[in-house]
Amino acid sequence: MKTILVVEDTEDDVFFLKRALKSVSISNPVQVVDDGQKAIDYMAGNGIYADRAAYPLPFLVLLDLKLPYIMGLDVLKWIRGRREFDDVIVAVLTSSQQDNDLTETTRLGGNFYFVKPPSAQKLSELVQKLASHWGHTET
Secondary structure (H helix, E strand, O other): OOEEEEEOOOHHHHHHHHHHHHHOOOOOOEEEEOOHHHHHHHHHOOHHHHOOOOOOOEEEEEEOOOOOOOOHHHHHHHHHOOHHHOOOEEEEEEOOOOHHHHHHHHHHOOOEEEEOOOOHHHHHHHHHHHHHHHOOOOO
8 A cells, every 4th residue: 555654743733634534534554754854864765764664655745844954845846856756746735825835836846735724624625635636546
């Protein structure tokens, strides 16, 4: 089953996102990193992330923009700078409603840009919409 990588530094947001995934019957394994440097290390297979059995490459990255160490747009730029990740879907999921963040996400090759919704119900609806775009299957 294909892995989802969540790059999010707020524990509550991780909790609600995992709950939303479950609520719409997405049972893919979820890996979580809490800063931009760890996201890059995960994708590159650096350090502990070299064990691809334990840390498989994701097909989907759910990326926050406001992260410690390395910001989300820089992570996106790094991912899109590597041909081996061309097929990885990167969905920005952020609290930022700034037009320039959306513009930069698009310019850097992000597949989706979503503002985090204010309720668990709306988050489940957003996750369902995202799943329909990637052709959700349980394989």
